[in-house]
Amino acid sequence: MKRWIAFWNILMKDVRTYYLKPPNVSWGLLFPLAWTGMFFLRSQANARDILSILTGLVCVSVLFGTTSLLAVTITFEKKNRTFERLLLSPLPLNWLVLAKTSGGILFGLANALVPVLLACFLTDLSKVGWGQFGVAVFLLAVSSTFLGLLIAVSVSEVFEAQAFSNFFRFPMIFLCGLFFPISRLPFFLWPLSFILPPTYGADLLHGAIEGIQLFPGWLDLTALVGFCLLLFFLSLWNIRRRWIL
Amino acid sequence: MDRVIVVRNLWKHYGETAAVKGISFTVHAGEIFGFLGPNGAGKTTTINLLTGLARPDPVPAERPEESTELFVCGINLLKHPRAVQHLLGVVPDENNLYPELSGYENLCFWASLYGIRKKERQERARELLNTVNLTEVAREKFANYSRGLKRRLAIAAALVHRPGLLFLDEPTTGLDVAAARSVRRLITQLHQAGTTIFLTTHYLEEAERLCQRLAFIVSGRLGRIDTVSHLLEPVQGKQFLEVLCGPLPPHFQEVFSRVYPEVSLLVAGPGRFQVEVSPRLKVPALVQFLETEGVEVLEVKRKQASLEDVFVEITGIEAAAIKQEKAKGLP
Ligand SMILES: Nc1ncnc2c1ncn2[C@@H]1O[C@H](COP(=O)(O)OP(=O)(O)O)[C@@H](O)[C@H]1O
Ligand SMILES: [Mg+2]
Numbered sequence: 377m378k379r380w381i382a383f384w385n386i387l388m389k390d391v392r393t394y395y396l397k398p399p400n401v402s403w404g405l406l407f408p409l410a411w412t413g414m415f416f417l418r419s420q421a422n423a424r425d426i427l428s429i430l431t432g433l434v435c436v437s438v439l440f441g442t443t444s445l446l447a448v449t450i451t452f453e454k455k456n457r458t459f460e461r462l463l464l465s466p467l468p469l470n471w472l473v474l475a476k477t478s479g480g481i482l483f484g485l486a487n488a489l490v491p492v493l494l495a496c497f498l499t500d501l502s503k504v505g506w507g508q509f510g511v512a513v514f515l516l517a518v519s520s521t522f523l524g525l526l527i528a529v530s531v532s533e534v535f536e537a538q539a540f541s542n543f544f545r546f547p548m549i550f551l552c553g554l555f556f557p558i559s560r561l562p563f564f565l566w567p568l569s570f571i572l573p574p575t576y577g578a579d580l581l582h583g584a585i586e587g588i589q590l591f592p593g594w595l596d597l598t599a600l601v602g603f604c605l606l607l608f609f610l611s612l613w614n615i616r617r618r619w620i621l
Numbered sequence: 622m623d624r625v626i627v628v629r630n631l632w633k634h635y636g637e638t639a640a641v642k643g644i645s646f647t648v649h650a651g652e653i654f655g656f657l658g659p660n661g662a663g664k665t666t667t668i669n670l671l672t673g674l675a676r677p678d679p680v681p682a683e684r685p686e687e688s689t690e691l692f693v694c695g696i697n698l699l700k701h702p703r704a705v706q707h708l709l710g711v712v713p714d715e716n717n718l719y720p721e722l723s724g725y726e727n728l729c730f731w732a733s734l735y736g737i738r739k740k741e742r743q744e745r746a747r748e749l750l751n752t753v754n755l756t757e758v759a760r761e762k763f764a765n766y767s768r769g770l771k772r773r774l775a776i777a778a779a780l781v782h783r784p785g786l787l788f789l790d791e792p793t794t795g796l797d798v799a800a801a802r803s804v805r806r807l808i809t810q811l812h813q814a815g816t817t818i819f820l821t822t823h824y825l826e827e828a829e830r831l832c833q834r835l836a837f838i839v840s841g842r843l844g845r846i847d848t849v850s851h852l853l854e855p856v857q858g859k860q861f862l863e864v865l866c867g868p869l870p871p872h873f874q875e876v877f878s879r880v881y882p883e884v885s886l887l888v889a890g891p892g893r894f895q896v897e898v899s900p901r902l903k904v905p906a907l908v909q910f911l912e913t914e915g916v917e918v919l920e921v922k923r924k925q926a927s928l929e930d931v932f933v934e935i936t937g938i939e940a941a942a943i944k945q946e947k948a949k950g951l952p
Contacts, residue, residue, distance in 0.1 A: 378736020385733035
């Protein structure tokens with residue numbers, strides 16, 4: 377119970393002081409809106425096209441939503457020493473890290489809703505498998521948050537965290553089959569695609585929305601869960617190694 | 622007496638530099654124990670080691686006969702480095718509260734980390750704001766506080782879970798005279814309420830005034846550890862002549878000890894030294910001796926021996942760094 381009180385208050389504090397700050401909310405809404413609007417306009421409200429780009433839009437929204445503020449909630453708090461104060465509390469490190477990242481996960485999920493809501497008005501979404509869609513979005517959000525976390529705990533400066541996360545985010549848009557299938561990439565880039573978590577999330581989403589999947593569902597799920605655990609424990613290890621000297 | 626902290630042979634390296642070199646000491650329940658030393662001596666590192674924010678290194682291979690012990694509140698930190706954290710309050714040398722939250726919100730937030738429920742948190746926050754005299758600015762953002770107010774709120778934040786042991790890292794450094802005084806008053810108040818306090822400082826007077834027992838730390842090593850009155854004993858009643866002068870010639874110490882073999886001389890800086898007052902040493906004769914040696918005398922004054930003299934004697938280091946800080950003055 378005590379841990380839950382601590383967990384909840386850390387999450388609420390981050391939501392209040394970071395995620396719900398007007399600039400971040402408007403960025404969180406505008407960014408997916410702009411992407412979505414741009415793509416939907418290009419497809420000229422052709423139902424098939426909208427469905428085929430919805431996956432990519434949801435992925436991009438999640439990817440940017442989850443990682444946008446980790447440089448602040450983690451790297452910046454380490455620099456101004458409030459993270460050190462958190463480390464002095466009796467909350468176990470894994471709880472603490474989960475509490476500090478769950479804001480990012482929630483923000484990513486909220487961002488994912490923007491393209492879906494827009495698509496609702498433009499096309500018929502009745503064929504979408506919402507169960508699989510939900511699972512995919514959730515695992516995408518968790519894995520990309522933890523990827524951002526790993527970056528945030530591996531650098532010391534805020535700008536480094538931001539630069540590195542862009543270094544990952546933008547290539548992933550092309551490498552992970554978000555807007556066009558991986559099979560259209562040159563074959564030497566395939567191994568790169570297979571080691572990036574969004575590839576599997578995007579695959580699940582394609583399956584849920586259009587019914588086309590590259591891998592079997594169990595493989596996507598296993599890969600995503602595996603990435604989440606790997607990234608989480610790597611981050612914990614890095615905090616212990618670099619921050620608790 | 623209960624021993625709240627027991628440290629034996631504690632080592633810590635950062636890369637090539639050894640920040641803490643095999644220190645040993647104990648802190649008793651209910652006392653204010655002071656770590657007195659210049660910047661870079663290893664004070665903060667020691668606090669980090671005692672609070673689980675840093676991990677001790679093994680004893681260097683060339684000293685196999687020694688082994689490290691590290692107990693805080695009866696818990697072995699070598700085995701359970703974070704198990705003790707709910708029993709400690711820590712006020713670091715820099716502020717580490719949330720600038721965008723108010724004083725009241727900060728206290729409520731930090732209390733929640735210890736699993737304290739909402740109603741109790743709010744009561745505790747109000748009570749602490751009252752203790753540290755910040756009720757009036759409770760709703761202001763922490764970012765807008767002055768340094769002194771920030772430090773007082775940091776102390777309050779360290780007390781949210783009613784720890785019996787409080788670490789204070791240079792609590793008055795960087796504060797103006799009035800703010801420093803009010804922080805010291807707060808420390809005394811906490812001590813009287815029964816809190817054991819581990820305090821670091823580089824102000825000699827502060828250590829002398831606040832602490833029951835003191836350890837001198839210089840370059841990661843501890844000098845004598847004793848009560849302030851015991852430390853002062855060897856210099857009690859002694860008087861010194863402090864001489865401010867131009868640059869001293871080389872071999873000055875040798876020449877001096879040839880002329881005044883039984884008078885102890887302490888060179889404290891390029892243009893400053895002191896000698897113990899003795900019947901053999903007359904001021905006019907001393908001045909004349911200095912002038913013939915080519916030393917320009919600016920000022921000679923008599924002063925009572927203080928903790929600073931003990932410090933210089935024990936550590937054998939030049940206290941210039943400490944002196945500089947002192948020049949800024951304490952109330
Ligand atoms: N994180 C660190 N990395 C490298 N060196 C450090 C670190 N922390 C402290 N040191 C070094 O250890 C020594 C002791 O530092 P510190 O404990 O901060 O001294 P104090 O608090 O007494 O001023 C210094 O030489 C300092 O440069
Ligand atoms: Mg320090």
